[in-house]
Amino acid sequence: MPLEKSATITSTHFTCSCTTAGSRAASFKRGLSTVITIKAVRRAWHKRIVDHDGDGTKPGGIEKWLRLVEATGLSRDLALRSAGILPATRYAVQAYVEFVSTGSHLEAVASSLTELFSKRLITLRMDRLRQHYPWLSGGLDYFTGRLTQATEDCEFALSWVVKHAPTRREQDLAHAALRAKCDILWAQLDALYFAYVNPGWPPPGAFQPARES
Amino acid sequence: MPLEKSATITSTHFTCSCTTAGSRAASFKRGLSTVITIKAVRRAWHKRIVDHDGDGTKPGGIEKWLRLVEATGLSRDLALRSAGILPATRYAVQAYVEFVSTGSHLEAVASSLTELFSKRLITLRMDRLRQHYPWLSGGLDYFTGRLTQATEDCEFALSWVVKHAPTRREQDLAHAALRAKCDILWAQLDALYFAYVNPGWPPPGAFQPARES
Numbered sequence: 001m002p003l004e005k006s007a008t009i010t011s012t013h014f015t016c017s018c019t020t021a022g023s024r025a026a027s028f029k030r031g032l033s034t035v036i037t038i039k040a041v042r043r044a045w046h047k048r049i050v051d052h053d054g055d056g057t058k059p060g061g062i063e064k065w066l067r068l069v070e071a072t073g074l075s076r077d078l079a080l081r082s083a084g085i086l087p088a089t090r091y092a093v094q095a096y097v098e099f100v101s102t103g104s105h106l107e108a109v110a111s112s113l114t115e116l117f118s119k120r121l122i123t124l125r126m127d128r129l130r131q132h133y134p135w136l137s138g139g140l141d142y143f144t145g146r147l148t149q150a151t152e153d154c155e156f157a158l159s160w161v162v163k164h165a166p167t168r169r170e171q172d173l174a175h176a177a178l179r180a181k182c183d184i185l186w187a188q189l190d191a192l193y194f195a196y197v198n199p200g201w202p203p204p205g206a207f208q209p210a211r212e213s
Numbered sequence: 214m215p216l217e218k219s220a221t222i223t224s225t226h227f228t229c230s231c232t233t234a235g236s237r238a239a240s241f242k243r244g245l246s247t248v249i250t251i252k253a254v255r256r257a258w259h260k261r262i263v264d265h266d267g268d269g270t271k272p273g274g275i276e277k278w279l280r281l282v283e284a285t286g287l288s289r290d291l292a293l294r295s296a297g298i299l300p301a302t303r304y305a306v307q308a309y310v311e312f313v314s315t316g317s318h319l320e321a322v323a324s325s326l327t328e329l330f331s332k333r334l335i336t337l338r339m340d341r342l343r344q345h346y347p348w349l350s351g352g353l354d355y356f357t358g359r360l361t362q363a364t365e366d367c368e369f370a371l372s373w374v375v376k377h378a379p380t381r382r383e384q385d386l387a388h389a390a391l392r393a394k395c396d397i398l399w400a401q402l403d404a405l406y407f408a409y410v411n412p413g414w415p416p417p418g419a420f421q422p423a424r425e426s
Contacts, residue, residue: 091304
């Protein structure tokens with residue numbers, strides 16, 4: 001199931017599909033009457049599912065991510081099985097799914113606002129990836145797609161949060177959700193840095209560049 | 214609620230209370246008929262709850278852990294609020310609670326088997342703590358208690374797992390559970406090392422020794 005896959009394949013870029021999965025789970029929990037009132041949110045959020053699953057004619061974000069995996073020289077099967085994933089990455093992604101599943105819709109949507117800063121970051125990232133890892137350049141479609149998608153998504157999310165957080169209490173909840181999401185992304189980057197840069201100690205069972213690349 | 218506290222206060226030593234909390238949650242999910250058949254496990258596991266919550270006459274593991282916190286110079290309030298906790302630690306503990314809540318009893322019990330190695334490790338740890346951090350020596354009761362408790366607990370757990378994993382499939386499940394628990398402990402230690410030793414970059418919002426100690 002693609003949404004589960006996106007949570008295990010994982011990366012800081014799977015923000016929107018995790019949020020979508022969580023919102024859906026939360027919807028079921030809240031029962032039918034609430035589902036009807038949140039129909040408009042679901043409709044708006046639907047685009048994100050299609051962005052990641054694809055529409056059947058062109059590849060979605062998950063497929064593009066797998067192509068990026070292949071461009072690095074790893075197999076898509078490895079990614080689909082989450083083989084070699086850093087446990088810390090898995091726990092952080094689980095924490096995100098848990099956060100958006102059990103939180104309010106306001107918190108779930110607000111947690112996606114890290115994408116407000118995506119455009120500049122993705123542009124910089126693509127430049128540097130092409131510069132330092134030229135062999136990856138054929139696998140960067142995921143990021144190209146996100147340049148447009150993330151901008152549209154976060155514009156919707158920001159206006160939705162502003163509209164649905166009129167009180168200080170709700171604004172604090174939205175702020176805390178964005179903060180929590182930043183912690184989740186930060187923890188993933190720290191784990192990656194620890195394992196592969198400094199001190200460069202991948203935990204047992206995690207991908208070992210020296211042996212596998 | 215003490216069991217929740219133990220999950221947020223956290224440490225590699227809260228193994229048994231997390232497992233207990235998870236087993237209880239799993240029990241409720243499985244319904245009354247299953248609860249009756251697992252009564253014997255619950256009875257055996259009950260000791261762990263008392264070990265951590267205390268029996269009302271002498272301090273339990275949670276209270277002793279808070280005294281260790283105080284011996285470091287931090288306030289118990291800080292620990293109870295999880296203020297300054299490393300997000301990666303929180304996610305790893307959440308992953309453990311999730312693991313024992315959704316897994317089978319066999320997996321939950323097997324995941325506690327990391328304590329098989331506790332006695333030697335705790336003895337070494339206490340020696341080194343006294344040597345390098347002499348001011349902590351008044352706060353080591355938690356570890357003293359665990360020396361005996363962990364040994365008893367893991368003897369029960371090992372014999373229970375051996376008895377309840379007669380087939381290769383069950384043995385593989387038990388092995389995978391112990392392996393998953395090792396990942397969880399390892400991730401916590403790596404996060405601690407990354408934040409405070411090398412490269413020594415605590416994430417935003419986490420405890421900052423330079424400013425707070």
